[in-house]
Amino acid sequence: MATTKLMIVGGFLGAGKTTFLWQAAQTMIGQGRRVGLITNDQAPELVDSRLLSLNNLRVEEVSGSCFCCNFNGFTAAIRKMCEAAGADVIIAEPVGSCTDLSATIMQPLKQYWNRQLETAPLSVLADPVRLAAILAGETSGLHPDAAYIYRKQLEEADLIVINKVDLLSSEQIETLKAATAKTFPSARVMTVSARTGEGLSEWIEAVMQTQAAGQRIVEMDYDIYANGEAVLGWLNGTVLLRGKRTDWDELTRTLLNRLAARFDADGLPVGHVKVIAESDGSYVVGNLTGTVDTLSVRHSAGTSDVARIIVNARVETSPENLDAIVRDAINALCGDGYEQEVVAWRYLQPGRPNPTHRFAQVV
Numbered sequence: 001m002a003t004t005k006l007m008i009v010g011g012f013l014g015a016g017k018t019t020f021l022w023q024a025a026q027t028m029i030g031q032g033r034r035v036g037l038i039t040n041d042q043a044p045e046l047v048d049s050r051l052l053s054l055n056n057l058r059v060e061e062v063s064g065s066c067f068c069c070n071f072n073g074f075t076a077a078i079r080k081m082c083e084a085a086g087a088d089v090i091i092a093e094p095v096g097s098c099t100d101l102s103a104t105i106m107q108p109l110k111q112y113w114n115r116q117l118e119t120a121p122l123s124v125l126a127d128p129v130r131l132a133a134i135l136a137g138e139t140s141g142l143h144p145d146a147a148y149i150y151r152k153q154l155e156e157a158d159l160i161v162i163n164k165v166d167l168l169s170s171e172q173i174e175t176l177k178a179a180t181a182k183t184f185p186s187a188r189v190m191t192v193s194a195r196t197g198e199g200l201s202e203w204i205e206a207v208m209q210t211q212a213a214g215q216r217i218v219e220m221d222y223d224i225y226a227n228g229e230a231v232l233g234w235l236n237g238t239v240l241l242r243g244k245r246t247d248w249d250e251l252t253r254t255l256l257n258r259l260a261a262r263f264d265a266d267g268l269p270v271g272h273v274k275v276i277a278e279s280d281g282s283y284v285v286g287n288l289t290g291t292v293d294t295l296s297v298r299h300s301a302g303t304s305d306v307a308r309i310i311v312n313a314r315v316e317t318s319p320e321n322l323d324a325i326v327r328d329a330i331n332a333l334c335g336d337g338y339e340q341e342v343v344a345w346r347y348l349q350p351g352r353p354n355p356t357h358r359f360a361q362v363v
């Protein structure tokens with residue numbers, strides 16, 4: 001008898017997956033469920049995992065590879081969540097540039113794990129601005145191969161969840177919903193705001209009650225998919241800054257502003273850049289999901305003389321260039337008076353996806 005429900009929430013970089021996971025977890029914990037979260041990245045030192053742990057949520061991180069290319073790492077994290085944490089609901093966030101999850105994750109889970117797990121419908125979150133551009137046949141500033149990944153993510157979804165509806169009027173919501181349903185007729189389309197919680201309980205009800213999951217496998221050109229991922233430089237870095245009394249919220253905003261100005265000036269499309277600064281148990285998080293106008297900073301780390309800062313950046317440029325740009329921005333910001341200790345620093349170009357399993361048929 002399956003006792004744990006597994007909810008996979010995919011979607012492109014910046015769609016709002018982590019914010020959504022957090023809200024959904026809070027709601028389900030409030031309903032008395034034991035919720036575990038699994039995050040995923042190409043490299044360790046994830047802002048998302050840190051953010052979720054700081055909010056007292058149980059988090060396992062699968063890093064170094066995406067879930068589909070490290071299926072056993074993913075199931076090990078699931079096992080740990082079930083056995084050590086006694087989770088009855090697990091919500092997993094795959095890498096935002098990852099697709100083909102129905103063939104490589106959903107079907108193998110249904111085939112090999114159906115006694116332990118009940119796999120919920122594959123939910124794919126979408127940012128409304130990016131989605132509208134893609135539906136209009138544009139690339140939303142992305143490389144055409146990255147836009148291909150975006151479309152494939154939606155094409156394989158059981159549930160397309162249009163997020164951030166707090167930014168839209170009700171007419172805009174209806175128009176976008178109708179256009180999405182028309183382009184992706186086999187998916188159910190829902191609307192939510194991970195920020196306000198609107199639509200969250202409807203989503204929970206839908207994934208709790210729907211049995212059918214991983215209903216379709218889409219055709220996937222792995223050359224285009226691989227290139228769509230390879231055009232993104234990836235950087236995860238952690239530094240400790242100390243020695244000077246600093247307003248960390250302001251520093252986070254300035255850092256992101258400088259990065260955004262540089263990416264925009266050089267014409268480098270941003271997948272997602274996030275920064276978390278922690279000091280004395282408080283934190284501030286900054287996000288950039290496109291050009292400078294997408295910059296947002298939330299929460300507060302206050303003012304003190306030491307902070308731990310994690311930067312995760314996925315930007316369309318070479319990893320070396322991304323490394324140079326982020327290092328320059330941090331160095332320029334720090335100037336005199338700070339002692340800077342690099343705790344971890346990785347930059348890379350995602351390798352060609354090579355899934356552990358790939359099913360050709362729906363189980």
Ligand SMILES: Nc1nc2c(ncn2[C@@H]2O[C@H](COP(=O)(O)OP(=O)(O)O)[C@@H](O)[C@H]2O)c(=O)[nH]1
Pocket residue numbers: 011012013014015016017018019020096163164165166167192193194195196272286287288289296
């Ligand atoms: N206005 C608005 N912003 C949101 C919402 N959900 C997420 N965001 C913002 O979108 C950005 C990316 O969110 P995140 O959860 O990190 O996206 P992920 O990359 O898909 O995990 C952040 O700045 C979030 O604050 C939402 O419902 N409304």
Ligand SMILES: [Mg+2]
Pocket residue numbers: 017018019048093
């Ligand atoms: Mg995330």
